[in-house]
Amino acid sequence: MIDNPFYSHEFHGDYDLISVGRLDLEEGGSIADCELAVATFGSLNEAKDNAILVTTWYSGTHQIFRDVYIGPDHALNPERYFIVVINQIGSGLSTSPHNAPDEISMSHFPRVRIGDDVVAQERLLREHFGIEQLQLVVGGSMGAQQTYEWAVRFPGKVLRAAPIAGTAQNTPHDYLFGKALMEAITSDPGFAEGEYKSNVDVVDGLTRHAGIWAVMGFSTEFWKQEVWRALEFESKEAFMEGFLEPYFTVRDPNDLLTMAWKWQHGDVARHTNGDLAAALGRITARTFVIPINEDMFFPVRDHEAEQKHIKNSELRVVDDILGHLGLFGVAPGYMPQIDQHLGELLATKV
């Protein structure tokens, strides 16, 4: 257990740690007392039928949704819906390598799959809030993986689904990208096979990891047009040093690795003996598949190939020069598009 002040209420505001008890894992082993960090917005109505679940991405937490995606001016409107953001296992706020009890801490943390998160989330919503059905499940990137897993695994519980910039079955290219990210961390001598004393010991590896994100996370055009100037940086180096590097270096290396492995292995076709079309065919939710047009590693065509297998679905492409990290909602044009799509989706009768 490492004391990393980044994973605290001071940095992340209000959230509750809610235990779902023992979580047996797909890959074997278990988490004896799995705690999920949950932030909610709005009120659950008496019928308990106004809930929306938001899932989190690699390195992300509820924070970005609170600050950017959720509000009375957004489709994710807490005045109408009870919005539950559940931080994924390994996020650093929920049970994660750096905060787990000794027997599963650090390098001993078990492998967790997207399906484990979704099982834990379903249990939490049902047992803690009494929520049996969701108006919408929405998430970006790894959050899209969880969204698909929800829609395939619990079709009766998901009325609408909005996977943004992510796929139901991870691609081999994405697997290799994840591998490069992981190796940037594990190759740092300070990583000490996962038994470092502080994330600061691994700052070089985490910085290289940020450097690979710079190449794949933003589009070629983001860099060419120097879009970072709009964020008030004076050079791409200043943007890296002032934004993308610290974004990752404050985080826990083992936590990132837990998420990266999970991301690499996301695949709803586990439920159907490898038949992706059959897995996606189980989805009954009204689904908007929402890629970002400049995404370097979750390209539009990969979304389209999956969307075609989903009965009640549409492809809604978001235009954002930031590429994948458009998810941060930095471009002025991004959230209006997301709100448009989610608003229309929520307005559909199901």
Place this chain on the structure above:
Amino acid sequence: MIDNPFYSHEFHGDYDLISVGRLDLEEGGSIADCELAVATFGSLNEAKDNAILVTTWYSGTHQIFRDVYIGPDHALNPERYFIVVINQIGSGLSTSPHNAPDEISMSHFPRVRIGDDVVAQERLLREHFGIEQLQLVVGGSMGAQQTYEWAVRFPGKVLRAAPIAGTAQNTPHDYLFGKALMEAITSDPGFAEGEYKSNVDVVDGLTRHAGIWAVMGFSTEFWKQEVWRALEFESKEAFMEGFLEPYFTVRDPNDLLTMAWKWQHGDVARHTNGDLAAALGRITARTFVIPINEDMFFPVRDHEAEQKHIKNSELRVVDDILGHLGLFGVAPGYMPQIDQHLGELLATKV
């Protein structure tokens, strides 16, 4: 000086080491006796007006041109043209950190720019072969950078130019990609700040470097469609271990770093106080700009933006799912397209 058997006639067949004497470098310093490894195909005619120059890319040598691009069935036809392939400085065959005399060997090797290569190449062609004008300069990737540099710096000497999958001014995204590649090498403790005893000491870093190439060098669709099966590998892991990793691990780390820095800093606008349009406006060669449609880091639009500034030019897009490393000529459809474009270009009157 390191004895690396990869950089030998055994592995690279026939080539000549030709000295161009002292080469003073743009960034300061000099190479006292700069030797360029040169492979020629065909015969120089008496008028010395049938010469074609082929320039080399990052990690590439004359070998790939000899084996894939040049032949009686190709546009680069040695029965019609005298084809000179000059291996770039830092290639490992020409003067490079691993083979340089002590005072500039290994970590002491000076920074070399694309312009230095082109100055050395021009001198070699003129002094050694008596060639004053070229029917064509052609090269891919860093070879495209050299092609542009030739056409801007020596417009009277270049009748035709064919930059393939590369730009005249390196992009910031490419700069960051290069940085990630370099850091994969320099972060290996075995690199020892450039004073390793053998490339084998840096095998981990070189392997990670190959892993980043896997992500950016091929397209997402190359991996998704498992195109490596056509190369008789059974898995993407086998393809990495049997092809892409050994491709890089045999090479010298300092040599790769010399080329990577050069690539990062390629920019013909050095000649015109940063005005790219003005630099490209100097080109008089009939120019075909030839991007590969699936290229992840030299995308078509970056080529198009430059091509528009070249008076006598056309954009000729090659369709190849391999992406940037389509340059290897592995896909059956690649060379016919290249031959078509180069053949048409060579047939134009100038």
